[in-house]
Amino acid sequence: LRMVHYKLTYFDLRGRAESIRQVFAYAGVAFDDVRIPRDKWPELKPQTPFGQLPLLEVDGAPIAQSTAILRFLGKQFELTGKTPLEQAKLDMVVDQMNDFAADIKQFMMVSIGFAQGDKEALYKDLFLPNRDKHFALLVKNITGDFILGHITWADIHLANSLEGLVSKMPDVLDGFPSLKAYMERVHNTPRLRAYLSTRPAAPF
């Protein structure tokens, strides 16, 4: 069986590549984890399909968009739903979390210093109401150990998203103990625990 060659290109950050790296780690599949310095990006950008990163190359063939990449790898590594309906459940939960990310984007940009704004006001008026609304939906839709009966790419991605928020706002999961337990459950799986203890540090 010929080994497929995977190359992931992103910045030297967790950002939108981290969930993808963790899917490889969970699946135990080797890949080129290419981290480019910022000043190399302008020359690489026009060579990418959508002018953005992360980019996955599968035996040289490019795939853009982090969620599309995650879903593709989830299927390749059997870390996905077993039926179309199960796969749709993963899609719906992840899309809802992506809507949450889009809703709080202005706050996050200000929070990490990429935009100007009143961080306190945005935290109170934009972040908290959206956090409460979307986390309540997550709690409602994750009733077992994982979204489905077994771990999938969507759990790895969600747990990583939650951890990203916790790293910036340590009390963000207060009041959502089942989500905290869910995140820890995913991160305590042996391969992810090993990955997390050895991954490079990055500001976000």
Add this chain to the structure above:
Amino acid sequence: MPAYKFYYFPIRGLGEAPRQIFALAGVEFENIGISDEKWETFQKTETPFGQMPLLEVDGKQIPQSFAICRYIASQHGLAGKTPFEAAWVDALADQYKDFNNDFKKFFYVQLGFEDGDKEEYKKEHGIPARDKFFPLIVKQIKDNGSGLLVGSSATWVDILIAEAVSRIAENVPGFFESYPEIIAHQQKVHSIPQIKKWIEAR
């Protein structure tokens, strides 16, 4: 054949692309319009995420328009013929979603859903979003070679983008003047017999 019930407001909006996918797939479904008055009750009692569109399949619910699109499309050969093609369909759809998140800041003002100076919002949000996204689509159509976005036959992302383009073109005159390939793609998709028939009857 499972029983499909599709719930949305009785407008095109986020519901039109899923409906057209059903039409192209030749799949029967109950097209249920929930009026504004009925929405408040329906939202609290019936919806997993408090939102529509919502698909019900033999009693099981799927919210989120893209999850619905992909679910129907993937079972009827409308989601790419290989995993790699399917990934590209997804990537293009997500890229469109990113575009729409920016574009809607202008579009909602243009449609009168939000206050603002239409010309100013068009210059600030509408045109930059268009010029960032649609060149990628033009390039993809050219590179793909079939006049469609991925592979040799229509996929759900062709339907998604053609619907968005027609809705924008109807409400922002001349918006795609410098994108003839985009108008050609939209016309090609909307002349597919099952879709043409759906549009004429809606």
